[in-house]
Amino acid sequence: MLNAFGQKAQQVATRWGRTAQRTSHGKPRDGNQTGGSMTTAGADVDMRESYSTYLERSAGSGDVMTDALPDIDLYDHDNPLCATEYVNDIYQYWYKVEPETQVSETYMLIQGDINSKMRAILIDWLVEVHLKFKLMPETLFLTTNLIDRFLELKTVTRKNLQLVGVTAMLVASKYEEIWAPEVRDFVYISDRAYTRQQILEMEKQMLNALGFHLTVPTPYQFMNRFFKAAGGDRKFQLYASYAVECALPDYNMLQYPGSTLAAAGVYIAMRGLRTGSWNHVMEAHTRLSEAEVYPCACDMAELMRKAPTASLTAVYKKYSSEKFMKIASLPVPHDLRL
Template identity: 45%
Template sequence: MFVQHTEAMLEEIDRMEEEIEMEDLVKVPVMDIDGSDNKNSLAVVEYIDEIYAHYRKTESSSCVSPDYMSQQFDINDRMRGILIDWLIEVHYKFELMDETLYLTVNLIDRFLALQPVVRKKLQLVGVTAMLLACKYEEVTVPVVEDLILISDKAYSRKEVLDMEKLMVNTLQFNMSVPTPYVFMRRFLKAAQSDKKLELLSFFIIELCLVEYEMIKFSPSLLAAAAIFTAQCTLNGSKHWSRTCEWYTRYTEEQLLECSRLMVSFHQKAGTGKLTGVHRKYSTSKFGHAAKSEPAHFLVEERPNLMGGEL
């Protein structure tokens, strides 16, 4: 009786393994997201994979140590958050390109990781970083006087220009770095994004710009996790397609730690002192993305000892 039972179990296991193998064979194929752009010379389809492989290879050069703030003696991560939150509002007021915001934050972090700054000069660093980012990304650059004015005339023109010289020399004139925005455009295409998903993804990743603890994640992972989190928010369940996994090079499991932090930021986005991103994305221009119900189920899940979810 025992032998018969064991044989039956083994047969059932073999049958299940065959079914799993068959499922692997009939998996949804990875979609070619560039096929429709073959005739668009601006899409550089023939080079796009090489371009993003280069971005992935070099993105570490745009990252800083996740504990760089410990080397600063007069500023802290809270002050950094206040600065970034204010700059997001300045960026919105001046109607600057998205790329400019991400490069601004990158320049600030890279500079602060190398140069000690007193708190009364921190806003000057932020304003100057935005000026540099504008010169790199924008067609029309705000004049120095406008940036001084929006800083409540806290600094002179000479101070801004002196800080500009210090920053470009400290950063060795390296402005060409892959930020999360670079990856967002590509990954949203892989996700076959509509406007709703796009706006929610950008809301989520902009929340992360303010949070110092998110520096530990690479730009590409932040971008992928923001889109995954937005998908979870809209769908009410986890969904990460083979196409998304293929083009981002991240599995769902690799995104969960970052994604859960993103959900926690979404949950508290409208409260506290730093609400610039929430206010921005609560407007009709940004599809009221901030008013979406957070993906609570992601933070409520807890990994069990076997590696699954409880």
């Protein structure tokens, strides 16, 4: 049965067709950015306590928080794009909605015709499509979120799984991009497996099923804030991003909230590049201790170790390119094992 499934999975991957440059005349994104909007960290939070109050209390705590917390937004107060006067309110919102937008790690049980391996093939293919279209990083993470939330609510046939994937990326692109791919681009990229009308119909089904709720926290948004707290440079950010993206196709990683995945990526970058430490600043902004981050980091590091020889290699190949500083060639911390 396993061998038969492997053959079917390969057939699905082949049938999903080529990944070529977009055909629309819109100006594509440069795709080199690793930063983004400020968001929040995850984990349990008392909804009666604002994020700023929590940080102030943490700074004055006599336990873990022995030193005053630095203002990580100090040099951005004059930058309107950083919205520093609203950033704590944004965090508080993300804290509230993260549990509501996290999918169950057992949702695949309701699916009768697809399984976690097919989901992995889909997301691996979408990583390649995302790279070809030169889309923003936010779009990839929102695409994955939309796929999982939709599959948690609706049963999908094997034939229509790729349709769900391209539709999710279409919706995410409309939400995140300035120059979004057009429907015809997704018709072409899927080797005309679906018509324009089928994609538009699935778009209506997906948006109605999700209640048009697209403003959700993803690991990428959390990473941006954690990068700032860690003071990471571009190499650091790419290493952490590679770690987190390795987790996207793996169904088992759904057991961790997006904020924990982001924190684990930053933790792996600290260990792998031997820079920084999981100090009181990181604990305050992630709301996670090193012991709480460690299990997720170990699982993520194991995926990174397997990446070069795995059957699905889109993320590994992406981060092996010059554009991404060949980050995938860097060693993974050998001591991150459970």
